[in-house]
Amino acid sequence: MFDPFSLFLLDLQNRITSELEEIEALDIVDPLSGALTPGKFAEDVWRGEILGGGGRTRVLEGGRVLERGGVNVSDVHGILSPELAEKMPGTSPEFRAAGISLVLHPRNPHAPTVHANFRMICRGSPSAPERIWFGGGADLTPIYLEEEDAVHFHSVWKKVCDEFKDTASYEKMKEDCDRYFYLPHRREARGIGGIFYDYVESNPERMAEFSRAAGGSFAGAYMPILRKRAQKPYTKEEREFQLWRRGRYVEFNLVYDRGTQFGLKTGGRIESILMSLPPLVKYSYNFEPIAGSPEAKIIEALRTPRDWLAESGGSG
């Protein structure tokens, strides 16, 4: 089951990075930085230092549309450390994990940051595993709220889930996403959500199919938003707000994200894990947006999770 999944992930990475390079090549002039050279992904093929297997990391920095973006595929296996062994389902010391993980930070504050991740993990020998489970999802982090983008993004994930009604519930995955990408100390969500699932063990054949369908839907969920928003004029003040909002992204990823904590503390490939961090971040003391401003509108949205499809009649 792993080998075909792993091949699918490499192909998905190709498709996603190709479309992003296509978007980079569009005739876009950044309002603040001017005419920039279209970005290209640089590739690092690596082998695990501690674990067997390896991965293919693709990173684009300083592009015309993406200020920083990473799309990483990895397929590692080996023996679990006792600490890790305790935290995972099952009893065998062996494991294998294959997944794709991406984070894109556009330059334009009107284009949202996005994260997606699809993985298959097994405990025991991969040829006769003791247990297999799936995790993943995709979520959107706008700097400025564009309601139609949120509705579009969610409607794509709802459509995929609906095709797998026997295995995947959009409503549950949407709620789990809101619960997971949350900063308790800020009482704020990281973004406007999407779908999230983890430790799904039942019906692995169907879940592998679902993961492929979901992975394959990423481009449709995000690229139209990126194409549209990357062209929108923006001001210096909007750029400042973006740098400030990115600070929250760092807070979530370093303080709460299980995948990041897990990776850093278990000898993962640091630079592949931390490619999720934004390119440029500003921290400032006690910033509060002016009531009624577009800045206040997104903060409010982050404080009160919404059913994005309710109003458009799509979530019933």
Add this chain to the structure above:
Amino acid sequence: MFDPFSLFLLDLQNRITSELEEIEALDIVDPLSGALTPGKFAEDVWRGEILGGGGRTRVLEGGRVLERGGVNVSDVHGILSPELAEKMPGTSPEFRAAGISLVLHPRNPHAPTVHANFRMICRGSPSAPERIWFGGGADLTPIYLEEEDAVHFHSVWKKVCDEFKDTASYEKMKEDCDRYFYLPHRREARGIGGIFYDYVESNPERMAEFSRAAGGSFAGAYMPILRKRAQKPYTKEEREFQLWRRGRYVEFNLVYDRGTQFGLKTGGRIESILMSLPPLVKYSYNFEPIAGSPEAKIIEALRTPRDWLAESGGSG
């Protein structure tokens, strides 16, 4: 014991912020940003939302010398949450904690970032405490290594410790500092160290005196370095390196620092806790300094802790 300590901390805060504002007013022209207005500390006096007591936070942002700096005094008391109660020495549900905490991020890449912290904590009623302990220290995080600064900084702390030989050992506190301010996933120290101590319970009267002496030594340890380095010319490339190095500071504070984790997870005042973060930070993929460069020299120093006073004959 708490009330006089708390008064001492407020006075110490006054002295430190005054001297920093004096330095801000020096005739310094920033090589990249030009002539800037001298910064002033803004003050927030706050009361605990969950806990009793409160604090006085002073923050300076966008100054001539300090790009961001915070000096915070707090004195809080109340009932420990069960989660917290378990992690602290003693059994009583009551506690009180008084301390000063500061982090200064200069604008000039040749001026090091500094952190210091001195606190007294008791479990049980503050008038008849079950247990009292002390924690604190000071450590320096240069962007570029200036060996004479490291020697000067350490020699001040050694001198204070030597005056309290019965209660404080420079050698132990220096080693504990190197051990604490360490990023295991990078196999790098955060900076070039200083002193660190925690949960010191024996001889509280003497430890209160030591804490005052150490707090009072901060200015002598850091200000001469700041005055000297804040005037040094620097290049755009050195500024870039600074922004990149600051990313490690964020990594340490959000992933490992016990105080930050503790504060964020127990309803501390977020903006006072996170004033430790640098003003502007850059993340980039897989950066490696050129062998033999000043950039490589500091990274190497961070990978191999040194006895800064050995060579100068001061540590024997």
